[in-house]
Amino acid sequence: xxxxxxxxxxxxxxxxxxxxxxxxxxxxxxxxxxxxxxxxxxxxxxxxxxxxxxxxxxxxxxxxxxxxxxxxxxxxxxxxxxxxxxxxxxxxxxxxxxxxxxxxxxxxxxxxxxxxxxxxxxxxxxxxxxxxxxxxxxxxxxxxxxxxxxxxxxx
Amino acid sequence: xxxxxxxxxxxxxxxxxxxxxxxxxxxxxxxxxxxxxxxxxxxxxxxxxxxxxxxxxxxxxxxxxxxxxxxxxxxxxxxxxxx
Numbered sequence: 001x002x003x004x005x006x007x008x009x010x011x012x013x014x015x016x017x018x019x020x021x022x023x024x025x026x027x028x029x030x031x032x033x034x035x036x037x038x039x040x041x042x043x044x045x046x047x048x049x050x051x052x053x054x055x056x057x058x059x060x061x062x063x064x065x066x067x068x069x070x071x072x073x074x075x076x077x078x079x080x081x082x083x084x085x086x087x088x089x090x091x092x093x094x095x096x097x098x099x100x101x102x103x104x105x106x107x108x109x110x111x112x113x114x115x116x117x118x119x120x121x122x123x124x125x126x127x128x129x130x131x132x133x134x135x136x137x138x139x140x141x142x143x144x145x146x147x148x149x150x151x152x153x154x155x
Numbered sequence: 156x157x158x159x160x161x162x163x164x165x166x167x168x169x170x171x172x173x174x175x176x177x178x179x180x181x182x183x184x185x186x187x188x189x190x191x192x193x194x195x196x197x198x199x200x201x202x203x204x205x206x207x208x209x210x211x212x213x214x215x216x217x218x219x220x221x222x223x224x225x226x227x228x229x230x231x232x233x234x235x236x237x238x
Contacts, residue, residue, distance in 0.1 A: 039238045058237070061164050061230055064214035065237075090237055102238050123238060131211075131230075132237025133165035144166045147234035151209065151216040 006077075009087040010069030012060045012132070017091055017100045026085025026107050035115035036105040037123050043097030054137050058092035058101065061131040065090065068130045072122055076106065079121065080114035083107070088122060090132050102126065129155055156180045159223065161194070164232035167208065170200045181223070187212075188219035194231070209234060 007026050023034060041056050069088045076086055085107040095101055104122035108115045126132075128149040135144045160178045163171055171177055179197055181190060187210045195202040210217050211230045223229065 059164060060237070061162065061211075061214075061232065064211060064230070067214055127235070127238045129216075129235065130237050131164065131232060131235050133233065134236050135165075144169070144233070145236040146166070146207075147236045149234055153216075153218060155216055 006083075007085040008070070008073045009085075009089065010066050010073060011089045012062045012065050012069075013089060013091055014093045015091070017089060017103050019100075019103065022087045022089065022103060022105060026087050026105060028084050028107070030109050031084055031107045032109050033111040033113070033115050034105060034107045035111075035119040036103065037119045038100045038104075039102040039123065041095050041097045041099045041101055052138055053097060054139060055094050055096045056101070057094050057135040057137065058090070059133055059135075060090065060092050065131050069126065072125045072130065075125060076118050076122055080106075080108075080118045082109065082113040083115070083118050084109070086118075086122070088126065090126070090130065092132065157183055157185075157223075157225065159190070159227075159229055161190070162228070162230035164230065165236075166233050167201060167204055167231055170204065171198060172200075185223055186219065187217050187221045187223065190223060190229070191219075204231075204233065207233065 045051050073086045083106050087105040089103045091101050104119050106115050106118045129151050160176050162176045191205045195205045208231050212227050
Protein backbone atom coordinates (compact mmCIF):
# COMPACT_ATOMS: atom_id res chain seq x y z
CA UNK A 1 0.00 0.00 0.00
CA UNK A 2 1.33 3.44 -0.90
CA UNK A 3 1.60 5.98 1.94
CA UNK A 4 -1.07 8.19 0.36
CA UNK A 5 -3.54 5.33 0.84
CA UNK A 6 -2.71 4.89 4.51
CA UNK A 7 -5.81 5.08 6.68
CA UNK A 8 -6.37 8.27 8.69
CA UNK A 9 -9.35 8.58 11.01
CA UNK A 10 -10.28 11.84 12.70
CA UNK A 11 -13.54 12.16 14.51
CA UNK A 12 -15.52 13.99 17.17
CA UNK A 13 -18.09 11.62 18.62
CA UNK A 14 -20.67 11.35 21.39
CA UNK A 15 -20.34 7.57 21.36
CA UNK A 16 -18.20 5.34 23.52
CA UNK A 17 -14.68 4.91 22.07
CA UNK A 18 -14.40 1.49 20.48
CA UNK A 19 -10.71 0.68 20.70
CA UNK A 20 -10.93 -2.62 18.84
CA UNK A 21 -12.85 -1.18 15.90
CA UNK A 22 -10.51 1.81 15.61
CA UNK A 23 -7.45 -0.40 15.82
CA UNK A 24 -8.84 -2.67 13.15
CA UNK A 25 -9.39 0.27 10.81
CA UNK A 26 -5.77 1.49 11.01
CA UNK A 27 -4.05 -1.90 10.85
CA UNK A 28 -2.47 -2.96 7.54
CA UNK A 29 -1.08 -6.37 6.66
CA UNK A 30 2.38 -4.80 7.12
CA UNK A 31 1.56 -3.43 10.61
CA UNK A 32 3.58 -4.89 13.46
CA UNK A 33 3.38 -2.15 16.10
CA UNK A 34 0.77 0.21 17.50
CA UNK A 35 1.12 2.94 20.09
CA UNK A 36 -2.13 4.01 21.70
CA UNK A 37 -2.69 6.93 24.02
CA UNK A 38 -6.03 7.29 25.78
CA UNK A 39 -6.95 10.18 28.07
CA UNK A 40 -9.34 9.38 30.93
CA UNK A 41 -11.60 11.42 33.18
CA UNK A 42 -9.68 11.63 36.46
CA UNK A 43 -11.97 11.50 39.49
CA UNK A 44 -9.34 12.39 42.08
CA UNK A 45 -6.59 14.90 41.37
CA UNK A 46 -3.65 15.16 43.75
CA UNK A 47 -1.14 17.07 41.60
CA UNK A 48 -1.36 20.85 42.11
CA UNK A 49 -4.57 21.90 43.82
CA UNK A 50 -6.07 18.62 45.05
CA UNK A 51 -9.73 18.20 44.14
CA UNK A 52 -12.42 15.77 43.08
CA UNK A 53 -14.28 15.66 39.79
CA UNK A 54 -17.87 14.46 39.50
CA UNK A 55 -17.91 14.68 35.70
CA UNK A 56 -16.56 16.63 32.73
CA UNK A 57 -18.77 18.21 30.07
CA UNK A 58 -17.01 18.39 26.69
CA UNK A 59 -17.99 20.50 23.71
CA UNK A 60 -16.41 21.01 20.30
CA UNK A 61 -16.53 23.27 17.26
CA UNK A 62 -16.99 20.09 15.31
CA UNK A 63 -16.13 20.92 11.68
CA UNK A 64 -13.05 22.91 12.66
CA UNK A 65 -12.03 20.30 15.26
CA UNK A 66 -12.11 17.56 12.64
CA UNK A 67 -10.13 19.65 10.17
CA UNK A 68 -7.50 20.44 12.84
CA UNK A 69 -7.30 16.72 13.71
CA UNK A 70 -6.57 16.05 10.05
CA UNK A 71 -3.84 18.70 10.26
CA UNK A 72 -2.33 16.97 13.33
CA UNK A 73 -2.34 13.67 11.40
CA UNK A 74 -0.62 15.39 8.44
CA UNK A 75 2.03 16.82 10.79
CA UNK A 76 2.63 13.33 12.23
CA UNK A 77 3.15 11.88 8.76
CA UNK A 78 5.54 14.68 7.87
CA UNK A 79 7.68 14.00 10.95
CA UNK A 80 7.45 10.19 10.99
CA UNK A 81 7.04 9.05 7.36
CA UNK A 82 7.11 5.38 8.43
CA UNK A 83 3.79 5.69 10.27
CA UNK A 84 1.07 3.62 8.58
CA UNK A 85 -2.38 4.30 10.10
CA UNK A 86 -3.47 7.15 12.38
CA UNK A 87 -6.64 7.46 14.46
CA UNK A 88 -7.47 10.64 16.39
CA UNK A 89 -10.83 10.55 18.15
CA UNK A 90 -12.26 12.88 20.79
CA UNK A 91 -15.41 11.97 22.66
CA UNK A 92 -17.65 14.86 23.78
CA UNK A 93 -20.68 15.21 26.05
CA UNK A 94 -20.89 14.37 29.75
CA UNK A 95 -18.15 11.96 30.78
CA UNK A 96 -17.64 10.45 34.22
CA UNK A 97 -14.43 9.39 35.99
CA UNK A 98 -12.70 6.26 34.66
CA UNK A 99 -14.08 6.92 31.16
CA UNK A 100 -11.80 7.23 28.10
CA UNK A 101 -12.20 10.69 26.53
CA UNK A 102 -9.71 10.79 23.70
CA UNK A 103 -7.75 8.28 21.68
CA UNK A 104 -4.62 8.69 19.59
CA UNK A 105 -3.38 5.54 17.89
CA UNK A 106 -0.59 5.18 15.34
CA UNK A 107 0.54 2.04 13.57
CA UNK A 108 3.81 1.12 11.87
CA UNK A 109 5.72 -1.94 10.74
CA UNK A 110 8.04 -1.92 13.76
CA UNK A 111 8.09 -0.35 17.23
CA UNK A 112 11.40 1.47 16.68
CA UNK A 113 10.05 3.70 13.90
CA UNK A 114 8.68 6.51 16.03
CA UNK A 115 5.26 5.21 17.07
CA UNK A 116 5.68 6.21 20.72
CA UNK A 117 6.85 9.72 19.86
CA UNK A 118 4.15 10.10 17.20
CA UNK A 119 1.35 9.23 19.63
CA UNK A 120 2.80 11.66 22.18
CA UNK A 121 3.01 14.38 19.53
CA UNK A 122 -0.59 13.69 18.53
CA UNK A 123 -2.06 14.22 21.98
CA UNK A 124 0.15 17.26 22.68
CA UNK A 125 -0.90 18.93 19.41
CA UNK A 126 -4.57 18.07 19.91
CA UNK A 127 -4.44 19.90 23.24
CA UNK A 128 -2.92 22.94 21.50
CA UNK A 129 -4.96 23.49 18.34
CA UNK A 130 -8.09 21.31 18.20
CA UNK A 131 -11.12 23.39 19.30
CA UNK A 132 -12.56 21.27 22.11
CA UNK A 133 -13.29 22.49 25.65
CA UNK A 134 -14.30 20.91 28.92
CA UNK A 135 -16.19 22.13 31.91
CA UNK A 136 -15.25 20.46 35.15
CA UNK A 137 -18.08 19.78 37.59
CA UNK A 138 -17.05 19.04 41.17
CA UNK A 139 -18.84 18.54 44.48
CA UNK A 140 -18.76 22.31 45.11
CA UNK A 141 -19.32 23.89 41.74
CA UNK A 142 -18.27 24.01 38.12
CA UNK A 143 -15.54 25.66 36.10
CA UNK A 144 -14.57 25.84 32.43
CA UNK A 145 -11.03 24.63 31.89
CA UNK A 146 -9.08 26.91 29.56
CA UNK A 147 -5.84 25.99 27.87
CA UNK A 148 -2.83 28.26 27.72
CA UNK A 149 -1.68 27.76 24.14
CA UNK A 150 -2.13 30.59 21.65
CA UNK A 151 -1.88 29.25 18.08
CA UNK A 152 0.53 31.02 15.78
CA UNK A 153 -0.18 32.20 12.23
CA UNK A 154 -0.62 29.23 9.92
CA UNK A 155 -1.57 26.84 12.74
CA UNK B 156 -21.82 47.97 6.65
CA UNK B 157 -21.94 44.19 6.76
CA UNK B 158 -23.87 42.03 9.20
CA UNK B 159 -21.66 39.28 10.57
CA UNK B 160 -22.52 36.21 12.59
CA UNK B 161 -20.01 34.90 15.14
CA UNK B 162 -20.21 31.39 16.58
CA UNK B 163 -19.45 31.21 20.32
CA UNK B 164 -18.15 28.29 22.34
CA UNK B 165 -17.46 27.33 25.96
CA UNK B 166 -17.14 30.27 28.38
CA UNK B 167 -18.09 32.81 25.72
CA UNK B 168 -21.33 31.03 24.90
CA UNK B 169 -22.30 30.83 28.57
CA UNK B 170 -21.45 34.49 29.22
CA UNK B 171 -23.59 35.49 26.23
CA UNK B 172 -26.56 33.85 27.96
CA UNK B 173 -26.20 30.52 26.16
CA UNK B 174 -26.36 32.00 22.65
CA UNK B 175 -24.69 29.74 20.08
CA UNK B 176 -23.97 32.82 18.00
CA UNK B 177 -24.25 36.59 18.04
CA UNK B 178 -24.71 38.98 15.13
CA UNK B 179 -23.48 42.51 14.71
CA UNK B 180 -22.82 45.18 12.09
CA UNK B 181 -19.29 46.06 11.02
CA UNK B 182 -17.89 48.37 8.38
CA UNK B 183 -16.86 46.57 5.16
CA UNK B 184 -13.29 45.33 5.29
CA UNK B 185 -13.15 45.34 9.12
CA UNK B 186 -10.33 43.48 10.86
CA UNK B 187 -10.38 40.89 13.64
CA UNK B 188 -9.23 43.65 16.00
CA UNK B 189 -12.25 45.80 15.04
CA UNK B 190 -14.53 42.79 15.48
CA UNK B 191 -13.25 42.24 19.03
CA UNK B 192 -13.77 45.89 19.90
CA UNK B 193 -17.31 45.85 18.55
CA UNK B 194 -18.16 42.65 20.46
CA UNK B 195 -16.82 44.24 23.67
CA UNK B 196 -19.00 47.33 23.05
CA UNK B 197 -22.21 45.49 22.23
CA UNK B 198 -21.78 42.60 24.65
CA UNK B 199 -20.27 43.94 27.88
CA UNK B 200 -20.48 40.46 29.41
CA UNK B 201 -17.86 39.34 26.85
CA UNK B 202 -15.54 42.32 27.23
CA UNK B 203 -13.15 40.55 29.63
CA UNK B 204 -12.92 37.56 27.29
CA UNK B 205 -11.77 39.68 24.34
CA UNK B 206 -8.21 39.87 25.77
CA UNK B 207 -7.50 36.15 25.51
CA UNK B 208 -10.12 35.10 22.95
CA UNK B 209 -9.14 33.08 19.88
CA UNK B 210 -10.84 34.11 16.66
CA UNK B 211 -11.23 31.94 13.57
CA UNK B 212 -12.12 32.77 9.97
CA UNK B 213 -13.40 29.86 7.91
CA UNK B 214 -12.14 27.39 10.54
CA UNK B 215 -8.56 28.75 10.61
CA UNK B 216 -7.00 30.78 13.42
CA UNK B 217 -6.94 34.49 12.58
CA UNK B 218 -5.06 37.39 14.12
CA UNK B 219 -5.82 41.02 14.89
CA UNK B 220 -4.68 42.46 11.55
CA UNK B 221 -6.63 39.92 9.43
CA UNK B 222 -9.51 41.31 7.35
CA UNK B 223 -12.88 39.58 7.57
CA UNK B 224 -13.86 38.29 4.11
CA UNK B 225 -17.48 38.60 2.98
CA UNK B 226 -19.67 35.74 4.11
CA UNK B 227 -16.91 34.09 6.12
CA UNK B 228 -17.68 31.66 8.94
CA UNK B 229 -16.47 33.41 12.11
CA UNK B 230 -16.02 31.94 15.57
CA UNK B 231 -14.68 33.09 18.94
CA UNK B 232 -13.63 30.90 21.84
CA UNK B 233 -11.17 30.59 24.73
CA UNK B 234 -7.84 28.72 24.39
CA UNK B 235 -8.72 25.07 23.82
CA UNK B 236 -8.78 22.39 26.53
CA UNK B 237 -9.57 19.09 24.84
CA UNK B 238 -8.03 15.71 25.50
